[in-house]
Amino acid sequence: MAENKGFNCIGKSVAASGAWEKATGRAQYVPDMKLPGMLYGKMLRSPYAHARIVNIDTSKAEALEGVKAVATIKDTPQVNFGPMGTNEDWYIFAKDKVRFIGDEVAAVAAIDEATAEAALDLIEVTYEELPAVFDMEEAMKEGSPVINEKWPDNIASQKHFGQGDIEAGFAEADLIVEEEFYTNEVYQSYMETMCALVRPEKGSRLTMWVPIQIANKARLVYAKALGISPEDIRLIKPFMGGGFGAKFETNIHLACAVLARKTGRPVKMINSRHEDFAAGNPRVPIKYRVKMGFKKDGTCTAKYMHLVGNNGCRTVYGPAIMSTACYRIDALYKFPNVKVDGYLTYTNTVPTGCFRGFGNAQSIFMIERMMDIAAEKLGLRPEEIRKVNAMTPNFTNPHGWRVGTCGLTESIDAVLEAAQNRPKTEVSPGKLRGIGMACCNHVSGNRGFFPTFDGSSSLIRIAEDGKITVFHGECDMGQGQDTVFAQIAAEELGAKFSDVRVAEQDSQISPWGLGSYATRGTTVGGNGIIAGCKAAKKILFEEAGAMLGVDADQLDSRESIIFWKRRPEKSLTFSEVGAHYVFNHAGSCIIGNGYYRTGDPLPDPKTSYGNVSPAYIFGCHMAEVEIDTLTGHVDVVNYWAAHDSGRPINPTLLRGQIEGGIGMGLGWALWEDMIIKDGKVLNDGFLDYRIPGTVDMPRMTTIFIETDEPNGPFGAKGIGEAAINPVAPAIVNAVCNALGVHFNELPVTPARILAALKTRNKHQVI
Amino acid sequence: MKIPISLTVNGDKYDVMVSPLSKLVDVLRDDLLITGPKKGCAEGECGACTVIMDGKPVSSCLVLAPQADGKEITTIEGLEREDGTLDPIQEEFMNSAAIQCGYCSPGMMIMSKALLMVNPHPTEEEVRDALSGNLCRCTGYQQIVDAVMAAAEKERGGE
Structure with missing residues (x-):
């Protein structure tokens, strides 16, 4: 358990930075921005899943009054690019052919939105339909239509690796379980759709205001696509209406840049909600065939997985997600012998990408269902089979992942105890109740996502009034990263929290941060903040030491006052020292420039062996459901979530992350599903694709299992993705528990439940 | 035209x-x-x-x-007064971390205001009902519902 180190700011639930701006309506998001001379852009998207473009005639659209430009592939450098270096299969606009319904064919800039929309109808595109393939397994078969010439077998990536000896593992097993699973395609449903505002500057330079989780990496990709240098792009990330993994590179940003360049005027483009459903970056759906061996006591002896994921028609981050799905769960349980064959295929459907959980959420659904199925066969309780296999602290897994702190077993015990203490309620007639649990793990800062380097940095400026500005290049998309960074900075500097501000992310001034993914913000980003603070504090203390006539190392600081440790009354304020420094250095502020590197060499690309993360996070959830046997409706009536996220930096925000993850996972478990027919998303709006609302959510109990992670800032680890990972299996396990039926496919809809009830009743009759 | x-x-x-x-x-x-x-x-x-x-x-x-x-x-x-005083709903949304990305928050707070205007002492169920058409993808709603209840409580205290 973490000891109380007498923190000033760590562990306090301060209000989130930006909350006042958001609470008063002042916060400006990209869709809120309007610049002088600004034009409105709209995208023409393909109505065909796979078709050759014979001709595009833009003349009528260009002739429409108020239209300033129509852009197609001809207005771009026509180079292949993409988020992943292994699969550069993008163009800004469709070149020669379209690959999915929603593919970017052309874009219009006009004086208002209505004119731009009217112009879209005037663009005449002649298509010649091509045979298309939509099913991820079908796509791999001989003779399937080829979607990308460089990948004639439609296999975007594959992974084959293992550790230990699975044959020996299966040989020593008392029980072999073989099952199939499917995790479906779901949409992140951030409230702000994808959008961009781009202003052309002198020469080839551009200023882009975009909500994006990986500002600096996107700059590299966008520079390549546009044929300019990364520094030609000034990228500003203002307030951002959620991301959840979706807001990575997207063509709407580039189309907007092309229009801005072509018209010489600022252009704003916003996806309609329908467009966002059709052409966002939804979750990679995965089909699993799994075989596992167990001893009588539940110990797993071997695990073999065969999985296929759907990449859609071009690559966002599918290969990395599929690879994650192959083996990240091997740090949740101690699997001695593992082997996996993973495939990711191209289909004529919307490109899939990151969604909170990044492949691990999919595999955790699979493994947590497997655990319940195996437990039932072995006559064990769900917690027994989990505890016997559970990851423990200071353990190196078969892939060389070095787990440090790990509160998994404590998490299991905590939710069990909380659930046991729930008030007992009578179950109404016609209703069935069930309870289920699921464990989770996640990385906190996956290394190798950006192969060039890994780590984080910050600039910490202390001005002449002693106020502190934190510059970082990560990304607050609403999850509270800026708040956590401000708390870390205040703690490290010994400053008043109210004196710390976090600068808006702007590539012109912010450090080159990698951004928000892999639950890395708190752990990796937080260490980057500490490094910058240490550098600033060194200058601050040296200046103060000179002013006080005391050695710098004899000083300490608290609440923005620097004092001599031996005689605390001998002190100076940050503002006194800041002013002295600034005015004696011709206006130069105290600036700390520091960085944190995650260390180790990256895992071996072939064997995947090597430590991938500085820290690992764990948790366990339990859900109680009540099922209406007449309608098949599932009501989640109780929910408990315990997490080891190291030392909580801001407990209220941490709780908010967990509750939000539960909400998102609840929708996935029970009804969220992108219904895609012949490549078309049929339910492309919130009326037909419902996400949980206030009345769908139970009251949730969250429990923190505090650990003191040596690699985390002040012992902290991340939370974001871990919060969703166990939700769907916990709820589905509860449903299975209530009905005595197994569901291995998401989502478990009322229709599926009613169908299962029918067969169950039949069996009972027999 | x-x-x-x-x-x-x-x-x-x-x-x-x-x-x-x-x-x-x-x-x-x-x-x-x-x-x-x-x-x-x-x-x-x-x-x-x-x-x-x-x-x-x-x-x-x-x-x-x-x-x-x-x-x-x-x-x-x-909702903000000219002197910068915020409505209790705004205060409580800030204090209860009912705001994450903030994109749903203006609609959520306005809907809460409309509720408290006609029902100053709502039950939790009434709050959930009133906000059932306002989607939020960040919070799971618990901190939002708590914020509205706290704002109602605060206004009651001020009566």
């Missing part, structure tokens, strides 16, 4: 020329630069654009601009 309308937003009267088919949300956001109300779907499914019109909450994306002619509109910007 455009037609003139005049509407009062947060106490200020505006005369605007609008296209008869344009929506109130676009008049507010694009013409008046009152960008508190957000556009999450433009079809009345998400609640982000909720404003109070003549005392009742409406999705401003479903209100034709001419329907707002002569009406009194309150947006999130209007």
Whole structure:
């Protein structure tokens, strides 16, 4: 358990930075921005899943009054690019052919939105339909239509690796379980759709205001696509209406840049909600065939997985997600012998990408269902089979992942105890109740996502009034990263929290941060903040030491006052020292420039062996459901979530992350599903694709299992993705528990439940 | 062709020329630069654009601009007093971490205000019912519901 180190700011639930701006309506998001001379852009998207473009005639659209430009592939450098270096299969606009319904064919800039929309109808595109393939397994078969010439077998990536000896593992097993699973395609449903505002500057330079989780990496990709240098792009990330993994590179940003360049005027483009459903970056759906061996006591002896994921028609981050799905769960349980064959295929459907959980959420659904199925066969309780296999602290897994702190077993015990203490309620007639649990793990800062380097940095400026500005290049998309960074900075500097501000992310001034993914913000980003603070504090203390006539190392600081440790009354304020420094250095502020590197060499690309993360996070959830046997409706009536996220930096925000993850996972478990027919998303709006609302959510109990992670800032680890990972299996396990039926496919809809009830009743009759 | 309308937003009267088919949300956001109300779907499914019109909450994306002619509109910007004092709802949303990304928050707070105007002492169930059409993807709603309950409590204390 973490000891109380007498923190000033760590562990306090301060209000989130930006909350006042958001609470008063002042916060400006990209869709809120309007610049002088600004034009409105709209995208023409393909109505065909796979078709050759014979001709595009833009003349009528260009002739429409108020239209300033129509852009197609001809207005771009026509180079292949993409988020992943292994699969550069993008163009800004469709070149020669379209690959999915929603593919970017052309874009219009006009004086208002209505004119731009009217112009879209005037663009005449002649298509010649091509045979298309939509099913991820079908796509791999001989003779399937080829979607990308460089990948004639439609296999975007594959992974084959293992550790230990699975044959020996299966040989020593008392029980072999073989099952199939499917995790479906779901949409992140951030409230702000994808959008961009781009202003052309002198020469080839551009200023882009975009909500994006990986500002600096996107700059590299966008520079390549546009044929300019990364520094030609000034990228500003203002307030951002959620991301959840979706807001990575997207063509709407580039189309907007092309229009801005072509018209010489600022252009704003916003996806309609329908467009966002059709052409966002939804979750990679995965089909699993799994075989596992167990001893009588539940110990797993071997695990073999065969999985296929759907990449859609071009690559966002599918290969990395599929690879994650192959083996990240091997740090949740101690699997001695593992082997996996993973495939990711191209289909004529919307490109899939990151969604909170990044492949691990999919595999955790699979493994947590497997655990319940195996437990039932072995006559064990769900917690027994989990505890016997559970990851423990200071353990190196078969892939060389070095787990440090790990509160998994404590998490299991905590939710069990909380659930046991729930008030007992009578179950109404016609209703069935069930309870289920699921464990989770996640990385906190996956290394190798950006192969060039890994780590984080910050600039910490202390001005002449002693106020502190934190510059970082990560990304607050609403999850509270800026708040956590401000708390870390205040703690490290010994400053008043109210004196710390976090600068808006702007590539012109912010450090080159990698951004928000892999639950890395708190752990990796937080260490980057500490490094910058240490550098600033060194200058601050040296200046103060000179002013006080005391050695710098004899000083300490608290609440923005620097004092001599031996005689605390001998002190100076940050503002006194800041002013002295600034005015004696011709206006130069105290600036700390520091960085944190995650260390180790990256895992071996072939064997995947090597430590991938500085820290690992764990948790366990339990859900109680009540099922209406007449309608098949599932009501989640109780929910408990315990997490080891190291030392909580801001407990209220941490709780908010967990509750939000539960909400998102609840929708996935029970009804969220992108219904895609012949490549078309049929339910492309919130009326037909419902996400949980206030009345769908139970009251949730969250429990923190505090650990003191040596690699985390002040012992902290991340939370974001871990919060969703166990939700769907916990709820589905509860449903299975209530009905005595197994569901291995998401989502478990009322229709599926009613169908299962029918067969169950039949069996009972027999 | 455009037609003139005049509407009062947060106490200020505006005369605007609008296209008869344009929506109130676009008049507010694009013409008046009152960008508190957000556009999450433009079809009345998400609640982000909720404003109070003549005392009742409406999705401003479903209100034709001419329907707002002569009406009194309150947006999130209007909850703050001129001296900068915030409405208890705004205070509690900040304190309870009911705001994460903030995109649903203006609609969520306006809907909460509309509820407390007619029902100052709601039960948790009534709060959940009132907010059932306002989508939030960040919070799981618990901290939002708690914030509304706390705001109601605070206002009661001030009575």
